Structure formats: C-alpha cells, structure tokens
Amino acid sequence: xxxxxxxxxxxxxxxxxxxxxxxxxxxxxxxxxxxxxxxxxxxxxxxxxxxxxxxxxxxxxxxxxxxxxxxxxxxxxxxxxxxxxxxxxxxxxxxxxxxxxxxxxxxxxxxxxxxxxxxxxxxxxxxxxxxxxxxxxxxxxxxxxxxxxxxxxxxxxxxxxxxxxxxxxxxxxxxxxxxxxxxxxxxxxxxxxxxxxxxxxxxxxxxxxxxxxxxxxxxxxxxxxxxxxx
Amino acid sequence: xxxxxxxxxxxxxxxxxxxxxxxxxxxxxxxxxxxxxxxxxxxxxxxxxxxxxxxxxxxxxxxxxxxxxxxxxxxxxxxxxxxxxxxxxxxxxxxxxxxxxxxxxxxxxxxxxxxxxxxxxxxxxxxxxxxxxxxxxxxxxxxxxxxxxxxxxxxxxxxxxxxxxxxxxxxxxxxxxxxxxxxxxxxxxxxxxxxxxxxxxxxxxxxxxxxxxxxxxxxxxxxxxxxxxx
DNA sequence: CCGTATCCAATAAGATACTG
DNA sequence: CAGTATCTTATTGGATACGG
Numbered sequence: 001x002x003x004x005x006x007x008x009x010x011x012x013x014x015x016x017x018x019x020x021x022x023x024x025x026x027x028x029x030x031x032x033x034x035x036x037x038x039x040x041x042x043x044x045x046x047x048x049x050x051x052x053x054x055x056x057x058x059x060x061x062x063x064x065x066x067x068x069x070x071x072x073x074x075x076x077x078x079x080x081x082x083x084x085x086x087x088x089x090x091x092x093x094x095x096x097x098x099x100x101x102x103x104x105x106x107x108x109x110x111x112x113x114x115x116x117x118x119x120x121x122x123x124x125x126x127x128x129x130x131x132x133x134x135x136x137x138x139x140x141x142x143x144x145x146x147x148x149x150x151x152x153x154x155x156x157x158x159x160x161x162x163x164x165x166x167x168x169x170x171x172x173x174x175x176x177x178x179x180x181x182x183x184x185x186x187x188x189x190x191x192x193x194x195x196x197x198x199x200x201x202x203x204x205x206x207x208x209x210x211x212x213x214x215x216x217x218x219x220x221x222x223x224x225x226x227x228x229x230x
Numbered sequence: 231x232x233x234x235x236x237x238x239x240x241x242x243x244x245x246x247x248x249x250x251x252x253x254x255x256x257x258x259x260x261x262x263x264x265x266x267x268x269x270x271x272x273x274x275x276x277x278x279x280x281x282x283x284x285x286x287x288x289x290x291x292x293x294x295x296x297x298x299x300x301x302x303x304x305x306x307x308x309x310x311x312x313x314x315x316x317x318x319x320x321x322x323x324x325x326x327x328x329x330x331x332x333x334x335x336x337x338x339x340x341x342x343x344x345x346x347x348x349x350x351x352x353x354x355x356x357x358x359x360x361x362x363x364x365x366x367x368x369x370x371x372x373x374x375x376x377x378x379x380x381x382x383x384x385x386x387x388x389x390x391x392x393x394x395x396x397x398x399x400x401x402x403x404x405x406x407x408x409x410x411x412x413x414x415x416x417x418x419x420x421x422x423x424x425x426x427x428x429x430x431x432x433x434x435x436x437x438x439x440x441x442x443x444x445x446x447x448x449x450x451x452x453x454x455x456x457x458x459x460x
Numbered sequence: 461c462c463g464t465a466t467c468c469a470a471t472a473a474g475a476t477a478c479t480g
Numbered sequence: 481c482a483g484t485a486t487c488t489t490a491t492t493g494g495a496t497a498c499g500g
Contacts, residue, residue: 016264018268018289019288019289019352019353020268020288020352020353020354020355020358021348021349021350021351021352021353021354021358021416021419022268022271022339022354022355022358022359022361022362023338023339023340023341023342023343023348023362023365024267024268024271024335024338024339024342024358025268025358026342026345026347026348026349027338027339027341027342027345028267028268028338030342030345030347032262032264032267034246034262037254037258037262038248038250038252038254038255038258041252041254058249058250059248059249075347076346076453076455096453097344097453100341100344101341103337103340103341104334104337104338104341105254106337107333107334107336107337108253108254108257108258108334109252109253109254109257110253110333111253111257111330111331111333111334112253112254112256112257112260113253114327114330115256115257115260116306117256117260117305118251118253118256119251119256120251121251122249122250122251123249123250123251124250124251124252125250125252128250128251128252128254128255129252131252132252132253135253186251189251223306223326223327225306
C-alpha cells in the first residue's frame with residue numbers, strides 16, 4: 001500500500017478489519033470477505049479438492065479461491081491435507097472450529113428463505129442442498145422417523161441418518177440405505193422444496209419412506225414487501 | 231463482454247451476485263457486502279439517525295453508509311422514516327424482516343467469541359454490547375431471575391426486561407428499573423465478560439441484583455489453534 | 461491434470477471536501 | 481446535520497501463463 005499500514009488496531013491482519021469488539025464484526029473479519037463463507041460451506045461435509053471447490057462455486061476465480069483458502073487456513077478454519085497414497089492428492093478440510101460455523105449458515109439460510117427475491121432455480125451444489133436439509137427439517141415431524149437415506153449426485157454419494165428429529169449427513173456409500181435418491185442437487189431441491197413429484201427423481205428402496213422423507217421439508221412463508229414508500 | 235451486463239441470472243440486482251440458489255449465498259447477496267450487516271445491527275434496538283450510525287460504525291465513510299442504507303432499503307430490510315414534529319428528523323429503522331436477522335448476528339457472535347484473535351478491547355457500540363447480552367445470557371441461570379435492568383450510556387438509555395430465562399432490551403427510560411448501570415459500552419462489557427469488578431461501573435439500585443445479573447454472562451472457551459502444520 | 465502466479469480491466473471502498 | 485461529489489486506493493474477476 002505504498003505507505004504502510006493504517007496503524008489502526010487490526011485484530012485479524014493488517015488488512016481491512018472492522019476494528020470492532022462486537023463478535024459479529026469479528027466473525028466478518030474472519031469469514032466475511034467475498035466467497036469466504038461459501039468456501040467454508042463447501043467443506044462442511046468433508047474434505048474437497050481445489051478443482052471441486054472451484055466447480056461448485058460458480059463464478060469464483062482460481063486466484064480468489066487460492067487466496068481465500070490461504071486466509072482461512074491462516075485463521076485456523078481450514079487445513080490442507082495430503083491424502084495417503086495411492087491417492088496422494090491434496091485436499092482442503094474444515095477444522096473443528098470451522099465446522100462450528102454451521103449454525104451461521106443455518107441462520108443465514110433460514111432467514112434468506114423468506115426473501116421475496118430468492119431464486120431457487122439458480123445452480124446449487126450438493127453440499128448446499130444437503131446442508132439445507134439439516135437446516136430446514138421439521139424436527140417435530142422427523143422425530144417419529146428413523147433410518148438411513150442415501151443420495152447419489154453423479155459419483156458423489158452421501159448418507160443421511162435420521163433420528164431424534166434430526167438428520168446427520170456425511171459422505172458415504174448409500175448402498176444399504178433404506179431409500180436412495182439419485183439425481184442432481186437441483187432435482188432433489190425441486191422435490192423437497194418445490195413440490196415437484198417424487199417421480200421427477202430416481203428413487204430406489206422404500207418409496208413410502210421416500211414420500212414421508214420429502215414431506216419433512218418445507219420453506220417458510222415469504223415476507224410481503226412493505227409498500228415502497230410511506 | 232466489454233460492457234453490458236453479464237446476463238448471468240442475478241437474483242438481487244445487476245451487480246455482483248453469487249448466482250447460487252443456496253440460502254446462505256442469497257443472504258450474503260442481501261447483507262453480505264462490507265458494512266451491510268453492521269449497519270443493520272445498529273438498527274436492531276430501534277431507529278437511528280445517519281450521524282449516529284456513522285458515529286457507531288467507526289471507519290465507515292459517509293458515501294458507503296449512504297449506499298448501504300439505500301441498498302438495504304431497496305431490499306426491504308430498512309425503512310426511512312420522518313419523526314413527527316417537532317423533531318421532524320429523518321431516521322432509519324429496520325423492517326420486521328430486517329429485525330429477523332438477529333439470529334444471524336447471534337450465530338456470528340457466538341462463533342466468533344471462541345476466536346483466539348478476538349480482541350475485546352476494541353471499540354464497541356451500545357447496540358453491540360446490549361445485543362450480546364441477549365446472545366450470551368445463561369438461560370438456565372437467568373430463568374430464576376425477573377425484573378428490569380436499566381442502562382445509561384451518556385444520554386442513550388435502554389431497559390432490559392428479564393424473564394423466562396431471556397432478556398428483552400429496548401430503548402427506554404431506565405428510571406424505575408430495579409438496577410441501573412451507568413458507564414460506557416466498554417465498561418459494561420468489562421464487567422459482564424471481562425471479570426472487572428462491579429465497582430468499575432456506576433450501579434444504582436439493587437446491588438445484589440446487579441451482582442447476580444452480571445454473573446449471567448460469560449464467554450465460551452477459546453479454540454486452541456491446531457499445530458501450524460501436520 | 462492440479463494448482464499458483466501474473467497481468468489487466470472493472471468495481472467497490474476509503475478519504476476528504478463541499479453543499480442545502 | 482445529512483448527505484453528495486470527487487478523487488485515490490484496494491479488491492475482484494477473467495484470462496492466461498507457468499511449475500509439478
């Protein structure tokens with residue numbers, strides 16, 4: 001910057017900080033730059049490779065992704081890891097503390113679901129739609145359900161374990177699940193949130209459970225935008 | 231494309247959008263630009279004037295504040311209002327939906343409180359510290375308390391009503407509260423979170439209640455930063 | 461392929477001065 | 481007080497080239 005630092009007390013780094021003791025402000029210093037939170041979101045269900053992150057964050061450029069990952073790593077939210085041979089590829093994974101950011105994403109998602117401008121037809125990643133299930137599940141209705149639900153998006157597969165009104169989702173082999181959904185993240189979203197018929201996605205296994213499962217999710221009512229001026 | 235628009239489906243405006251159906255991403259389209267969430271934070275306890283917002287957001291420049299307020303208004307989160315005569319001044323207030331963003335700030339604050347780099351000695355606004363009380367109150371311990379707590383920060387005064395394990399805070403006249411704290415936002419923070427003695431802030435009224443009140447709040451343990459490399 | 465690094469154009473943010 | 485206007489600096493995104 002030509003002329004040194006601003007010398008304003010910066011808590012996180014010498015860059016742009018809010019200089020505010022408020023916890024929310026500090027959180028934004030940590031994950032508030034553009035793409036920061038979404039990069040972390042993509043790591044919530046397990047380690048990913050650079051190119052997978054890039055693919056699932058449409059619009060991010062490689063240099064920005066590199067920089068965000070480096071910052072998140074430096075701040076202790078993300079870790080670089082080398083998978084053991086024979087894979088020997090480098091992956092990025094969220095740290096324990098990084099994973100603890102999930103309630104932030106849930107609060108954001110729950111709030112934005114009421115937005116009149118939310119467009120559910122935009123692209124959505126597998127991680128996003130699966131995290132949203134954890135956010136939007138009707139705990140009351142789900143408390144009477146238990147079992148394993150599998151998801152196949154191409155070769156990325158996940159398993160959700162229903163129990164206690166919640167669903168815990170992680171990467172895993174869906175064979176052996178009570179019901180398995182195969183399709184795209186968008187087609188799953190259309191079924192659970194958009195009222196699309198179950199027949200619009202491939203379902204294997206217990207169809208009755210599939211029906212009850214997709215009924216566990218719904219979106220809150222949209223806000224009515226106030227009159228433009230008073 | 232030289233100029234023109236990207237023509238990529240943008241849900242919020244023609245500007246930089248994440249183009250992602252994920253709710254969290256949409257939320258960031260709405261309140262994720264720099265200062266956006268903090269401007270909204272300052273409105274959570276009632277309407278404020280432009281210059282008050284500027285004063286409590288140290289570092290924001292007038293043009294950015296103008297632009298953020300205009301965007302938040304256009305998105306339905308903030309409303310401009312003219313106070314009735316004789317005041318006749320213009321204030322900004324959060325809409326109902328804007329107020330519903332409080333859980334986002336709570337999730338951010340709760341998460342960031344564990345940050346090893348959080349610096350509680352930075353400046354803090356009255357709104358921030360009071361919102362943090364709502365976030366960090368020990369509901370278990372608070373469930374056995376009831377009453378009114380007043381706060382005086384210069385001429386800005388607030389009243390918190392304890393009950394049901396929660397505290398509901400709003401602007402109001404603190405006279406008549408069971409106990410009234412007078413000082414700065416920072417000095418209140420030092421007492422409730424920093425273990426500073428009650429004598430470091432002015433307390434009127436029921437001192438025993440004051441002692442029990444400040445004991446309701448505490449910060450979660452810091453994360454231990456993992457070894458820098460594996 | 462998997463990432464990084466570099467260059468460049470477009471934007472957003474910051475500082476400051478200014479006006480009704 | 482409540483913003484605008486203007487100018488400067490910083491960050492972003494896109495393209496592309498480079499090293500393993």
